[in-house]
Amino acid sequence: MVLDACAAPGGKTVQLADLMRNTGVIIALDFKRRRLTALANHLERCHVKNTIVYHLDARHASKLKVRFDRILLDVPCSGNFVTDEEWFSKRTMNDVERNARLQRAILAEAVKTLKEDGEIVYATCSLEPEEDELNIDWAVKNLGLRVERINCYGEKALTEVFGRRLDDSVENCRRIWPGRTQGFFVCKLKKCGVQDASGKIRKQV
Amino acid sequence: MQVVKFVNKFRARIFLNEDLMVKKENRYFLLNKKHKKLKGLITKDFFYAGLYLGKVRNKRFFPSFNLLKMIAEKRSNKVIVDKKTEWLFICGRDVFKRGIIKVVGSGRKGDYTLVLNTHRECLGFGRILHDLNKMEDKDAVAVKNVLDIGDFLRREKGQP
Numbered sequence: 001m002v003l004d005a006c007a008a009p010g011g012k013t014v015q016l017a018d019l020m021r022n023t024g025v026i027i028a029l030d031f032k033r034r035r036l037t038a039l040a041n042h043l044e045r046c047h048v049k050n051t052i053v054y055h056l057d058a059r060h061a062s063k064l065k066v067r068f069d070r071i072l073l074d075v076p077c078s079g080n081f082v083t084d085e086e087w088f089s090k091r092t093m094n095d096v097e098r099n100a101r102l103q104r105a106i107l108a109e110a111v112k113t114l115k116e117d118g119e120i121v122y123a124t125c126s127l128e129p130e131e132d133e134l135n136i137d138w139a140v141k142n143l144g145l146r147v148e149r150i151n152c153y154g155e156k157a158l159t160e161v162f163g164r165r166l167d168d169s170v171e172n173c174r175r176i177w178p179g180r181t182q183g184f185f186v187c188k189l190k191k192c193g194v195q196d197a198s199g200k201i202r203k204q205v
Numbered sequence: 206m207q208v209v210k211f212v213n214k215f216r217a218r219i220f221l222n223e224d225l226m227v228k229k230e231n232r233y234f235l236l237n238k239k240h241k242k243l244k245g246l247i248t249k250d251f252f253y254a255g256l257y258l259g260k261v262r263n264k265r266f267f268p269s270f271n272l273l274k275m276i277a278e279k280r281s282n283k284v285i286v287d288k289k290t291e292w293l294f295i296c297g298r299d300v301f302k303r304g305i306i307k308v309v310g311s312g313r314k315g316d317y318t319l320v321l322n323t324h325r326e327c328l329g330f331g332r333i334l335h336d337l338n339k340m341e342d343k344d345a346v347a348v349k350n351v352l353d354i355g356d357f358l359r360r361e362k363g364q365p
Contacts, residue, residue, distance in 0.1 A: 025239055027246075038361060040253045044269050045357050049237060052246065053253035066246065 003068040004028040005058035005110060006075055008035030010042030016072065017048040026050055027066065031057040058106045067115045075103045077126035082178040100130040104138060111143045111191065120145070120189040125182060127175075129161040132185040136173055137166040144193020147172040152186060207266040208233055208258050214317040215330075216310055217281030226258070233258040270327065270354060273319060277327040282310035282318040284337070284348060291322040295355040300331060300348035302340050312337030318348060329353030 002020070007013045007028035016026055028051050030036055036055055043051055056063065058073075078099050081087035103124070110120055122139075124131050136157075139145045147169040154174035159166045173187035208226070212219055225236045229251065236255040240246075259268040277283065286294065290304025300320060310318070314336050320328045331348040340347060 023239070025243065036252050040257070041357060041361060043253060044257050044271060045354075047256075047271055047274065049235075049256040049271070050239070051253070052240065052243075052251055052255070054250070055252050064246065066243075 001066060001068045001070075002026045003061065003066075003071040003110070003113065005061060005071060005073050005106060006030060007053070008032065008039040010039035012072060012074055013039065013051060014042055014046045014048055017043075017046070017050055020050060022048065022050050024050055025052065027064065027068070028053045029056045029058050029061060031055065059102075059109050061109050062112045064113070066113065067118075068113055069115055069118050071110045071114055071118065071120045073103075073106060073110055073120055073122045075106050075122070075124055075131075077103070077124035077131050078128055079125055080127045080178065080183045082182040083125075096126075096128050096130050099126070100128075100135060103131055103135050107135065107139050108143060111139075111145065114191050116191060118191050119148070120191075121186065122189060123184060123186040125184055127177075127183050127185070129158060132175065133158050133161055133166055133170050133173065134164075136170050136187055136189070139189060140167045140169060144191060145189040146192045148188040148190050150174060150186070150188050153180075154184070154186070157185070157187070207261055208272070211259070211266045211268055211272070212276055215276050215281040215319060216316075217276045217279045219275050219279050221258075225255075227254060229254070231262060232260040268330075268352070270329075270357075273327045273330060273352075277319050277321060277325070280310065282312075282316055283321050284308050284312075284318050285321050285323060285325070286328075288323070291328060294320055294328055294350060295353045297350060297353060297355055297359075299346040299350045301343070302335075302337070302345055302347040303343040305337065305347060308337045317351075320348065320350075320353070327354075329356075 004013045004026055008030035013028050033055055078091055078096050149172050152174045154176035156171045157173035157175045159171045176184040227234050234254045235258055240255050256271050257269045258272045259266055284305050285307040286304045287306055290300055294300055314333055316333050318333055319330045322328055329352045331350050334346055334349050337347055
């Protein structure tokens with residue numbers, strides 16, 4: 001069982017289905033109905049048959065009452081200047097911080113629906129540390145996740161941001177600077193804690 | 206059922222397990238057995254599930270390209286067209302007699318037929334306007350385009 005929590009327009013969902021050879025089950029969510037049409041068209045065009053799509057905000061994924069083996073979080077982000085020349089004039093620090101809060105809420109909800117040894121892939125096309133390294137550092141310290149090493153093109157992520165020292169494992173994330181691609185941030189997180197009745201995470205040793 | 210009626214138009218026989226078929230508003234979907242085990246999940250308000258088969262609008266059935274592919278894999282009415290005709294067809298044009306390489310199944314006037322390229326990929330379907338086996342005028346329209354895969358581009362055109 002795989003969750004694609006912010007699925008539309010569906011490029012990555014189709015790629016997941018291909019990697020799974022159209023078997024198993026993918027649950028794909030998006031909260032913008034208009035974007036779901038694009039997702040549905042993608043699934044039809046590529047003959048995907050293992051996916052169920054819901055019109056649901058990723059922050060409410062636990063409503064489905066399903067536990068997932070893997071979760072893809074290609075979260076909404078601020079993007080970057082490579083794909084948008086007017087990026088700097090369109091966005092303020094408040095926008096970046098608002099997105100970072102939204103991303104943390106999605107991450108926290110995803111952890112609730114993840115099986116005990118499940119994995120999350122977190123990705124953004126933003127180059128802002130608030131949406132990347134700082135969020136992952138927060139997840140490691142608060143959600144019982146650890147950052148796994150990945151074999152991926154890109155540079156080690158930052159472990160010192162704005163004078164703050166982050167968890168050493170954050171360097172396992174990959175920061176892909178614009179050049180060969182438009183710029184990305186990606187990492188794999190593994191659950192290593194269990195949630196108690198009060199919702200608090202206890203780290204497993 | 207509208208899906209089965211549509212399949213019959215191509216004189217094809219495909220097995221569609223009705224237990225695995227679900228209808229959501231006017232759209233039909235075919236689930237796999239794994240989905241079936243998650244039946245509780247499917248009964249919730251889903252937007253899309255499994256394999257999309259098509260939709261009914263104004264009492265007419267509009268098939269998906271998944272369903273057309275399933276029909277094309279079985280014995281059914283098909284015409285195989287050359288490369289130029291393939292290109293014109295997916296741009297919404299009709300099929301001229303000259304472009305047809307092979308006719309499989311019925312070529313009778315009024316019947317429906319799938320349109321395939323030389324790689325046996327289904328490009329869409331149309332209605333036969335003249336008996337394909339008797340037709341002599343090679344520059345006349347033989348198959349009227351009803352639906353082609355160019356629809357994937359056209360259906361989202363104009364959307365922001």
